[in-house]
Amino acid sequence: MNAEPDNPSHYQGLYIHIPFCDGKCDYCAFYSIRYEPAIADRFLAALEAELTAAGVPRPVTLFMGGGTPTALSLEQLNRLCALIHRLVERSRLVEWTVEANPGSLTREKLEVLTGAGVNRISLGAQAFDDRVLRRLGRRHSVEDALKAVALVREQGIRNLGLDLMACIPGVSASEWDATVKTALALKPEHLSVYALTPEEGTVVQKQIAAARLIVLSDDEQLERLDRAEALLEEEGYERYEISNYARPGFECRHNVSCWRSEDYAGFGPAASSRLGLRRWTNRPAVEDYIQALARGERPPREEETVTPEQQAVERLVFGLRMKEGVTVGDSASAEVTLGRLENEGLVERGADRWRLTRRGRHLADHVAVELMP
Numbered sequence: 104m105n106a107e108p109d110n111p112s113h114y115q116g117l118y119i120h121i122p123f124c125d126g127k128c129d130y131c132a133f134y135s136i137r138y139e140p141a142i143a144d145r146f147l148a149a150l151e152a153e154l155t156a157a158g159v160p161r162p163v164t165l166f167m168g169g170g171t172p173t174a175l176s177l178e179q180l181n182r183l184c185a186l187i188h189r190l191v192e193r194s195r196l197v198e199w200t201v202e203a204n205p206g207s208l209t210r211e212k213l214e215v216l217t218g219a220g221v222n223r224i225s226l227g228a229q230a231f232d233d234r235v236l237r238r239l240g241r242r243h244s245v246e247d248a249l250k251a252v253a254l255v256r257e258q259g260i261r262n263l264g265l266d267l268m269a270c271i272p273g274v275s276a277s278e279w280d281a282t283v284k285t286a287l288a289l290k291p292e293h294l295s296v297y298a299l300t301p302e303e304g305t306v307v308q309k310q311i312a313a314a315r316l317i318v319l320s321d322d323e324q325l326e327r328l329d330r331a332e333a334l335l336e337e338e339g340y341e342r343y344e345i346s347n348y349a350r351p352g353f354e355c356r357h358n359v360s361c362w363r364s365e366d367y368a369g370f371g372p373a374a375s376s377r378l379g380l381r382r383w384t385n386r387p388a389v390e391d392y393i394q395a396l397a398r399g400e401r402p403p404r405e406e407e408t409v410t411p412e413q414q415a416v417e418r419l420v421f422g423l424r425m426k427e428g429v430t431v432g433d434s435a436s437a438e439v440t441l442g443r444l445e446n447e448g449l450v451e452r453g454a455d456r457w458r459l460t461r462r463g464r465h466l467a468d469h470v471a472v473e474l475m476p
Contacts, residue, residue, distance in 0.1 A: 115360045117162035120371030121169040129240030132302035134373040134387035135170040149396040154190040161192040164357035168202040184219035198356045205251040206243035213258040223262040231285035264293035270324040272316040292353035364418040420471045428458035
């Protein structure tokens, strides 16, 4: 297999997709398969081959997600961290994040991660109500989540993120308040608040189509998200991106780099990369990935080269997700579109930067479509 021809030191971020989980949650449309030890062993061998062929990445941030990295066995997690130590130059690394599920995170696994240098944990709590967790098809309980947070703190991690899911059918405003307040009581440094989206093919989408679940109205959804924002800001969290809040200095540096359109490399099935005008995404198929790398080939992937104009639109769309906003440069067409969106109350200009308004944050997908050429 030929090595990637690009200088790996150019990448600001490194993403490693671990495609295993304990079973699909009812809302999940991300690529993952049920964990099987033998397949995970073969995957790790393939990942080692892909990283080896890429040269020696020298990232500023490293993010391991999926799937769920902590679905791996203790021995496999050790193996994963060891190969990163051998194949990744870590002299510039300032943030190493691992996604974890409360049900698969143990003290022993945390010891492996912190011993390797992981300094940020992103925990998929989603809700602090067992009835709601069951409705989402989650395999952990509230007690599991509370224990996982305690373990993270015991291991000395001082950068903890919690994921919460808003706008769940059948969850009242007071129940949502209770989940947010429970999360705040745990004093995480970072909180992600995502509205439930009924993705095609998921259990939730099928239940909604069959009228077994009734989605919240647009007004109810906005009310839930606004309520979360109010509660979080009262406690000193800043909404630095549409779905993300952090205490000052604890923004997720990896994701911020992506939203600022800096270059990143992805490894593993379904992982995406960008370098300059080039884009590629590995095919979401573990077996194809393993077999290609075993033959000494690159994993099958989709590739494209965008134009400078397309890249400028990408930068605008992703940059507008950030509270800091984005500059337009010399794109006359973008200025015209943004001017129209300003008249609609969706964006605003301050000095030399454009930002979404409060209303615009709720309609960010619409803004993105309008900016597309």
